Amino acid sequence: xxxxxxxxxxxxxxxxxxxxxxxxxxxxxxxxxxxxxxxxxxxxxxxxxxxxxxxxxxxxxxxxxxxxxxxxxxxxxxxxxxxxxxxxxxxxxxxxxxxxxxxxxxxxxxxxxxxxxxxxxxxxxxxxxxxxxxxxxxxxxxxxxxxxxxxxxxxxxxxxxxxxxxxxxxxxxxxxxxxxxxxxxxxxxxxxxxxxxxxxxxxxxxxxxxxxxxxxxxxxxxxxxxxxxxxxxxxxxxxxxxxxxxxxxxxxxxxxxxxxxxxxxxxxxxxxxxxxxxxxxxxxxxxxxxxxxxxxxxxxxxxxxxxxxxxxxxxxxxxxxxxxxxxxxxxxxxxxxxxxxxxxxxxxxxxxxxxxxxxxxxxxxxxxxxxxxxxxxxxxxxxxxxxxxxxxxxxxxxxxxxxxxxxxxxxxxxxxxxxxxxxxxxxxxxxxxxxxxxxxxxxxxxxxxxxxxxxxxxxxxxxxxxxxxxxxxxxxxxxxxxxxxxxxxxxxxxxxxxxxxxxxxxxxxxxxxxxxxxxxxxxxxxxxxxxxxxxxxxxxxxxxx
Numbered sequence: 001x002x003x004x005x006x007x008x009x010x011x012x013x014x015x016x017x018x019x020x021x022x023x024x025x026x027x028x029x030x031x032x033x034x035x036x037x038x039x040x041x042x043x044x045x046x047x048x049x050x051x052x053x054x055x056x057x058x059x060x061x062x063x064x065x066x067x068x069x070x071x072x073x074x075x076x077x078x079x080x081x082x083x084x085x086x087x088x089x090x091x092x093x094x095x096x097x098x099x100x101x102x103x104x105x106x107x108x109x110x111x112x113x114x115x116x117x118x119x120x121x122x123x124x125x126x127x128x129x130x131x132x133x134x135x136x137x138x139x140x141x142x143x144x145x146x147x148x149x150x151x152x153x154x155x156x157x158x159x160x161x162x163x164x165x166x167x168x169x170x171x172x173x174x175x176x177x178x179x180x181x182x183x184x185x186x187x188x189x190x191x192x193x194x195x196x197x198x199x200x201x202x203x204x205x206x207x208x209x210x211x212x213x214x215x216x217x218x219x220x221x222x223x224x225x226x227x228x229x230x231x232x233x234x235x236x237x238x239x240x241x242x243x244x245x246x247x248x249x250x251x252x253x254x255x256x257x258x259x260x261x262x263x264x265x266x267x268x269x270x271x272x273x274x275x276x277x278x279x280x281x282x283x284x285x286x287x288x289x290x291x292x293x294x295x296x297x298x299x300x301x302x303x304x305x306x307x308x309x310x311x312x313x314x315x316x317x318x319x320x321x322x323x324x325x326x327x328x329x330x331x332x333x334x335x336x337x338x339x340x341x342x343x344x345x346x347x348x349x350x351x352x353x354x355x356x357x358x359x360x361x362x363x364x365x366x367x368x369x370x371x372x373x374x375x376x377x378x379x380x381x382x383x384x385x386x387x388x389x390x391x392x393x394x395x396x397x398x399x400x401x402x403x404x405x406x407x408x409x410x411x412x413x414x415x416x417x418x419x420x421x422x423x424x425x426x427x428x429x430x431x432x433x434x435x436x437x438x439x440x441x442x443x444x445x446x447x448x449x450x451x452x453x454x455x456x457x458x459x460x461x462x463x464x465x466x467x468x469x470x471x472x473x474x475x476x477x478x479x480x481x482x483x484x485x486x487x488x489x490x491x492x493x494x495x496x497x498x499x500x501x502x503x504x505x506x507x508x509x510x511x512x513x514x515x516x517x518x519x520x521x522x523x524x525x526x527x528x529x530x531x532x533x534x535x536x537x538x539x540x541x542x543x544x545x
Contacts, residue, residue, distance in 0.1 A: 065531075067280060067294045068294050074292060076292050076296055081296055088211070088285075088293075092210060095271060095274055095275060096203060097226040098267055098270075099165070099267050100203070100223050100230070101226040101229045101230035102263055103264075104226070105263075106196070107136070108235070109172070109175075109238075109260050110132060110136070111341065111342055111344060111345040111346070111363075112234060112253075112345060112363070113238075113253035113256055114346060115345045115359050116245075116256065117251055117252070118253045121253070122181070123182070124182060127474070129473075130474055131186065132342070132473075133338060133339075133341070133469075133472070133473035134338070134469070134471075134474060135189040135190050136192060136469075137338065137466045137467075137469040137470045139190035139192060139193030139197075140194065140465075141197075141466040141470070142190075142193075143193065143195065143196070144201075144459045144462055145459075147164065147198040147201075148197075148198070151198060151205075152452070153308075153309065154307075156277050157278060158271065158272070161198060161199070162268050162269070162272035162275075163268075164195050165195075165264060165267065165271060166264075167195055168195035168196055168264060169261045169262065169263075169266075170261065170265065171195060172192055172257055172260055172264055173258050173261025173265075174188055174257075175254075175257035197462065197466075200441070200458075200465075201458045201459060201462065203223065204444055204458050208445040208446065208454070209278070209279050209297075209304050210293070210297075211297075212300060213299065213445070213446035214385055217382070217395045217439070217442040217446075218375075218381065220378075220438045220441050220442050221374045221379075224374060224434055224437075225370060225371050225378075226371070227367075227370055227434065228370030229367075230367075231366070231370065232367045234260065235361070235363040235364045236364065237260075238360050239361060242356060243357065280304060300446065308452075310452040310532075313452035313456065314453070316534050317448075318460075320457070322443070322506075323456075323457050325501060326443065326464065328464065328494075328498050329436070329437075329464070329495055330437065330440060330462070331465075331467050331468045332492075332494045332495050333436060333468065333495050334437075334464070334465050334468025334469045335468045335469075336472060336487075336488035336491055337433070337437075337472060338470065338473055339475055339484050339488065340427075340430065340488075341469070341472075342472075344363065346476075347427075351480045351481060362424075366428050366430070367431070369431040370431040373432045374434060374435060377435050380398070381394075381395050393545075395442060395443075395545065396439055396499055396502055396545055398435070399435050399438075400496055400499045402432050402435040402436060403436045403492060403499060406430050407489070407492040407493055407495075407496065409425070409430045410426060410485070410492050411426070411489055412425060412429070413426035413488075414486055430488075436495060439499070442544075443502070444457050444461055447535060448534075448535060449533060449537075450532060450533060450534035450537075453534050506544075507545065510542045513541075513542060528540065
């Protein structure tokens with residue numbers, strides 16, 4: 001044995017957190033890390049995966065490993081834990097929520113502009129407006145193959161994201177430039193979608209870096225709910241511009257694009273200045289608080305990330321059945337989303353017979369439902385978790401329940417032909433649908449280990465999101481849009497079965513792993529959380545339900 005091997009062997013250690021009458025003969029191969037080995041590309045040792053395979057563990061570990069080694073002796077008290085998470089929430093959350101409001105406001109500007117004169121000004125006819133809605137997601141689809149890998153490899157992660165936001169704000173403002181050129185407007189929609197494809201994957205990664213996996217569903221519910229705030233903000237701004245349009249030298253729908261574009265650019269600069277590139281560079285945390293942050297996220301079995309793209313993790317993402325359940329859910333759920341995002345204002349005007357001013361005001365109702373209901377269900381799920389209410393703490397079952405409510409609301413819209421109030425109530429109920437989409441984002445964040453695998457699964461999930469949003473506008477042919485309404489009913493019915501399949505899959509796998517752990521008596525290995533292992537490779541990981 002050479003000096004390096006001796007050093008590795010000497011540094012091996014078993015976590016004291018699992019010293020429950022473990023005998024020496026029970027100990028499986030142990031991973032050991034020393035400070036001078038971080039970054040070494042040679043195999044250190046192996047660990048037995050939940051599938052009974054030996055997994056080589058290299059020095060190509062998570063960015064959090066260095067802090068983890070330094071933090072080993074630190075004890076995180078409940079008081080420190082509460083203080084730390086409160087500080088992270090206050091410093092990170094307001095700007096994340098603001099940006100998510102702005103990115104949804106950017107999406108609905110299309111629908112608001114349509115009822116304010118966009119369709120007439122660009123001489124759209126037939127199904128041309130439907131393709132305006134789909135074009136955004138063609139660009140989004142292309143962006144998923146470029147921007148997530150770029151962000152994973154980026155040394156200055158948040159600066160890269162901020163630059164993308166600023167560019168998308170510029171592109172949005174340029175939507176006011178085309179006057180009679182439909183083709184140039186379609187090009188701008190594609191370019192806007194390409195740039196906006198960076199945001200949801202980036203936010204999913206950020207959430208996994210700073211919060212425990214049991215906290216992530218609530219946090220995603222909160223920042224995602226600001227879609228509703230963005231809807232209220234965008235519709236109220238459009239209403240104010242519309243009622244005073246005679247006082248402007250250009251058409252009011254153009255000002256909507258210019259104003260929202262400028263707001264986006266401003267928020268992009270705020271993001272670049274305020275949000276850190278990674279937790280280890282967080283300006284608002286002391287060095288001790290960074291060490292405590294590593295301690296508090298150990299239970300996630302993942303850390304801050306790894307900037308090397310690993311082919312093996314990409315392959316694992318492709319063969320993981322959860323990846324394709326996420327994809328199928330997002331595809332089915334976002335066919336209705338794509339249609340309603342682009343056609344809700346037109347639906348109110350042509351199907352409900354509201355005038356333009358009434359349409360812009362009524363648009364705020366469903367947005368308000370989304371803004372309030374998402375945090376409510378997130379808090380309800382978290383409350384059940386903290387009170388140990390067994391099955392009620394499952395985010396997937398809460399998502400299945402809310403999807404069933406959305407299914408009922410969609411039936412009200414589709415089949416209550418003679419009752420305008422029932423159809424309007426149905427649309428409002430449909431706006432709690434994001435709860436289940438948030439569940440898929442939270443599952444990607446909490447249940448997908450391995451940084452390359454997480455980026456890959458997140459991107460595939462959003463490919464389903466894009467595909468659904470591309471198809472959605474094409475289901476809206478002509479008023480009263482009966483075919484589109486029936487398509488939405490079918491899609492939400494399918495979503496219920498997909499979510500239940502995901503729940504059953506995770507329950508069975510957790511039970512299998514628990515049984516294997518009892519039989520093998522494998523002790524917890526110190527710092528395995530930050531070895532950048534995948535959920536298939538890490539024997540100590542359990543899927544969050």
